[in-house]
Amino acid sequence: MKEMLLMMVSAALVNNVLLARFLGLCPFMGVTSRIDTAAGMGLATTFVMTFSAMMDWTVQHYLLEAYDLGFLRIVTFILVIASTVQFSEMVIRKVSPSLFRMLGIYLPLITTNCAVLGVALLVVDAKMGFLASILFAFASALGFSLVMIIFAGLRERLVLAQVPGLFSGAPIALIVASLLAMAFMGFSGIGTI
Amino acid sequence: MSDLVTMPAQASPSARRVRSIARVLSVDGGTAWLEPEQTSACGHCASAASCGSNGLGSSGSRLEKRRFPLANSADLQAGERVVVTVDESSLLKASLTAYMIPLVVAIGAGSIAESLYGSDLLSLAAMSLGLIAGLLVARLVARRLAARGELAPHYLRRAAPGESCNAD
Amino acid sequence: MSNDFKTLAKDGLWNRNGVFSMMLGLCPSMAMTTSATNGFGMGMATLVVIIATSFLVSLFRKVITQEVRIAIFVVISAVMVTVVDMAMNAWLHELYKVLGLFIPLIVVNCLPMARMESFSSKQPLLPSVIDGLFTGLGFTFALTLMGAVREVIGSGTLFADASLLLGPAFKVIEMRLLPEDMGVLIMILPPGAFLVLGLLIVAKRLIDQRSERRAQQASAVPSLA
Numbered sequence: 001m002k003e004m005l006l007m008m009v010s011a012a013l014v015n016n017v018l019l020a021r022f023l024g025l026c027p028f029m030g031v032t033s034r035i036d037t038a039a040g041m042g043l044a045t046t047f048v049m050t051f052s053a054m055m056d057w058t059v060q061h062y063l064l065e066a067y068d069l070g071f072l073r074i075v076t077f078i079l080v081i082a083s084t085v086q087f088s089e090m091v092i093r094k095v096s097p098s099l100f101r102m103l104g105i106y107l108p109l110i111t112t113n114c115a116v117l118g119v120a121l122l123v124v125d126a127k128m129g130f131l132a133s134i135l136f137a138f139a140s141a142l143g144f145s146l147v148m149i150i151f152a153g154l155r156e157r158l159v160l161a162q163v164p165g166l167f168s169g170a171p172i173a174l175i176v177a178s179l180l181a182m183a184f185m186g187f188s189g190i191g192t193i
Numbered sequence: 194m195s196d197l198v199t200m201p202a203q204a205s206p207s208a209r210r211v212r213s214i215a216r217v218l219s220v221d222g223g224t225a226w227l228e229p230e231q232t233s234a235c236g237h238c239a240s241a242a243s244c245g246s247n248g249l250g251s252s253g254s255r256l257e258k259r260r261f262p263l264a265n266s267a268d269l270q271a272g273e274r275v276v277v278t279v280d281e282s283s284l285l286k287a288s289l290t291a292y293m294i295p296l297v298v299a300i301g302a303g304s305i306a307e308s309l310y311g312s313d314l315l316s317l318a319a320m321s322l323g324l325i326a327g328l329l330v331a332r333l334v335a336r337r338l339a340a341r342g343e344l345a346p347h348y349l350r351r352a353a354p355g356e357s358c359n360a361d
Numbered sequence: 362m363s364n365d366f367k368t369l370a371k372d373g374l375w376n377r378n379g380v381f382s383m384m385l386g387l388c389p390s391m392a393m394t395t396s397a398t399n400g401f402g403m404g405m406a407t408l409v410v411i412i413a414t415s416f417l418v419s420l421f422r423k424v425i426t427q428e429v430r431i432a433i434f435v436v437i438s439a440v441m442v443t444v445v446d447m448a449m450n451a452w453l454h455e456l457y458k459v460l461g462l463f464i465p466l467i468v469v470n471c472l473p474m475a476r477m478e479s480f481s482s483k484q485p486l487l488p489s490v491i492d493g494l495f496t497g498l499g500f501t502f503a504l505t506l507m508g509a510v511r512e513v514i515g516s517g518t519l520f521a522d523a524s525l526l527l528g529p530a531f532k533v534i535e536m537r538l539l540p541e542d543m544g545v546l547i548m549i550l551p552p553g554a555f556l557v558l559g560l561l562i563v564a565k566r567l568i569d570q571r572s573e574r575r576a577q578q579a580s581a582v583p584s585l586a
Contacts, residue, residue, distance in 0.1 A: 005520075019551055026471055029384060036211065036284040047292040050300070051324070058317060071447060074465045075439040082435065092291050095328050096335035098344040101259045102279070102287040110433075112469045112480035114388040121462055121474050130313040131303055134320070138300060170384060174559030178552040185550065 011136050012143030014190050015075075017115050022146055024115030028151065029107075030073050033092075038152035042145025044088075044106040046138070053137030053158040056129060066107040077120055085111045094173055115144055124136040126165065151180060197285055210278040214352050217273045220262065225265040227275070277346035292336045295327030302326070341352060366491055373495025380503035380558070381565045385471040386445050389463045390504055391554035397516075398523045400508025402456045404501025405465060406445055410492070411473045413441040415493030422568040425482065434477045435468070442468045456526040471502060513538055513581075515548030 017023050024045070031041045056077050064070055089107050093100040110116060119140050123133045155177050163172050215227040269275065302323025306315045338344050379385050386407070391404040417437050418425070425433050446464045449457040457464070467473070477494050481489040513519055517539030524532035547553050 022388050022551065022554070025387035025391065025464075026251070026385070029387065034211075036281050040284050040288045043288040043292045048298055052447070054320065061313075071443060074443045074468060075436065076444065077465075078435055078439050078468050082432070091328060095291065095332045096339070096344075098261075098339045099287050099291045099331075099335050101261055102284055102344060103291055104259055107527055111475060112471060114466050114469045117469050118388075118462060118466055125462075130316050131307040134300065134303060138296070148487055161407070166563050166570070171559040171562045171566075174555045178555030181550075181552040182547070185552070191334055 004132065005131065005135045008135055008139035009137040010190060012146070013184065013187045016184055016187075017119065017144045018147045019177075021104075021118065023118040026115050028148060028177075029112060029170065032148055032152040032155055032173075033108075035149060035152045035156060037106075038148040039145070041106045041109070042104060042148040044103060045110055045113060045115065046145055047086055048081070048088055048107070048110045048113075049141040049144075050134060050138045051088070051121055051124050052081045052116055053120050053152070054134055055084055056081045056134045057123060060124045063175075072126070072161035076118060081116050081120065086092060090131060094176050100131045115140075147184075151177065154180065194238060209282050212273055212349065213285070213346075215261075215277050215346070217269045217271050217275065219271050220265055220269060223265050224262045225269050226260055226262055226361050227277070228260045263346065267348060267351070269351075274352035276349045276352050279346050279351050280343060283343050286338060287301055287335075292339065294303065294331040294334065296326055298327030299323035307326050362541060366488075369492050370495045371489065373492060373497075374438055374499040375390075377496075378497060378499045378503055378565075379472040380500060380507075380564055383472075383475070385475055387502060387558075388466060389470065390507060390513060391551070392560065393460060393463050394504055394554060394557075395506035395549045396503050396512040396518070396522065397509040397520045398526050399459055399521075400504035400506075401501060402453075402461055402526055403463060404497070404504040406449065406498030407467050407470060407472070408459065408484060408501055409445055410438070410441050410467050411476060412490060412493040412499040413444075414438050414473050414477055415481040415489045415549070416486070418477045419484060419486050419489035420481050422484075430478075430482065434474060434482075438473055438477075453526070459526060472496065473501045507554075507557055510561070511548045511553055514545050515553060516544040 011017075015021060018025065018028055021113065027041050027045070059076055059080055060073070061133045064073060064076065069076075085107055089100075089104065092103060092107075119137050122140075123137055126136070127135070128136065155173060158172060165177075213229060215229045218226045218228050220226075238272075263277070267275075300323070301322045303316045303320035306319030310316075335344070366586070367378070374517065377383060380387070380390050389403050389407065394400040401421075414434070414437050421433075442465060445467070446457075449464060476493060480492050486516060512521065517536070518535065518537045520531070520534045523535050524530075545553075546558065
């Protein structure tokens with residue numbers, strides 16, 4: 001139990017998907033101009049990441065390894081992720097059309113999110129059991145969402161600051177991100193993996 | 194819903210409203226049907242390529258699925274552009290309902306199965322069942338939220354001729 | 362979109378540089394630029410994938426329908442990346458170990474996808490391949506530059522391990538520019554990546570601004586006469 005928690009903390013904070021592993025940077029720069037869009041995107045990514053990790057683990061163990069098709073991993077994983085995204089869209093629409101109206105735009109963007117494919121590959125590389133893999137993906141995704149929300153908060157403040165012309169937009173956001181990365185480096189040393 | 198640049202310096206965060214622009218498609222008695230205008234949420238990543246989905250539908254059909262009804266209190270005509278607002282906390286509540294509830298239930302079910310039986314296959318089965326259960330719970334919560342009007346956009350005013358949705 | 366090769370070259374390398382202008386493909390740009398060699402290797406791998414996918418997509422552009430085009434792009438990308446992954450595992454094993462996770466991630470690199478979507482699917486074979494080539498070269502340039510900056514300030518070397526990762530012929534470019542203990546470690550760590558990219562974008566904007574001003578002055582002078 002303690003190991004699971006430690007693993008989750010390390011996946012979320014110490015080896016943070018965004019700031020330490022550099023996965024998922026496109027939405028990081030793209031949808032973090034407001035806190036609510038960042039939160040929406042983060043939670044959607046959490047959903048997709050966890051369930052595609054689940055599907056990918058299943059495919060890896062019962063299909064690829066069983067029939068020695070390891071080289072097809074990249075192709076199958078990306079197809080599984082794309083299907084998971086489509087599936088999530090359909091499911092959310094069925095569950096509640098009003099929810100879908102709000103959240104629908106974020107889902108397609110997640111298909112090409114390096115974080116989802118990256119975490120799925122990390123999960124199979126680590127060769128953990130089923131639940132451990134799921135928790136790892138879930139924790140990584142929560143770490144991702146946390147950083148997205150924090151960064152969005154920072155960027156909202158940035159709008160009110162006087163930024164030199166050349167720096168406005170992407171450069172100052174990146175510099176702020178580097179400070180955030182420095183802060184998260186303070187977590188290193190906790191736990192393993 | 195996508196958003197315009199809202200006034201950053203508002204007093205209480207919970208009162209912040211997200212504005213966006215929609216077009217009136219048709220008016221049917223007291224209800225108007227609107228469709229949100231294409232935003233640049235996709236343009237953000239500059240990979241509008243992958244925005245078009247992966248297989249099913251284009252951005253056009255995507256907008257189609259996001260059509261919504263609105264009480265026609267301002268005597269709107271088809272083809273008009275209006276500004277609608279959504280409570281900012283609505284997006285957060287919607288996300289939590291749609292994503293976290295099923296996730297938490299699924300993971301909970303999987304964890305229980307794992308601690309009881311320790312078999313990968315059973316945990317997988319339990320998690321799938323948990324997902325379905327979670328989605329049903331989410332549907333109930335979503336219905337309650339919708340009934341309280343928290344998920345629906347509210348009409349603000351007609352859009353000025355040149356106004357557009359410029360996301361950051 | 363001009364098919365003029367000079368325009369394609371200039372756009373791919375500078376005006377529409379994947380990393381500095383369009384901000385695509387940020388994941389490998391940050392993660393794999395801890396040294397110039399890594400950046401160069403990553404860029405080259407991506408270059409091969411971009412050229413191959415541009416070629417294939419342009420070849421089949423008449424038969425790819427609108428509905429399934431994204432799916433086809435993704436599958437073509439995935440297949441080419443698998444090929445590159447296995448090839449590097451076989452022939453450039455040291456580089457493969459360093460780049461690790463990021464070779465499969467070329468599939469979801471927005472840069473090949475964006476080029477396929479906006480160019481290769483609509484243009485004939487040769488312009489697509491040329492465009493792919495220069496986009497890839499621009500990407501490699503960006504990554505190598507970032508890697509070089511981070512490496513020089515971070516550990517004082519330039520192109521360290523080039524002979525190990527790229528082959529013995531490259532030993533000649535390995536150099537040490539600063540003494541060992543003068544390195545600023547943070548440059549090689551994650552914060553340094555964000556910082557260097559931000560500052561390089563500013564540098565590019567500065568250069569663009571200056572050249573624009575010069576062009577304006579040059580065209581303004583005749584009217585003063």
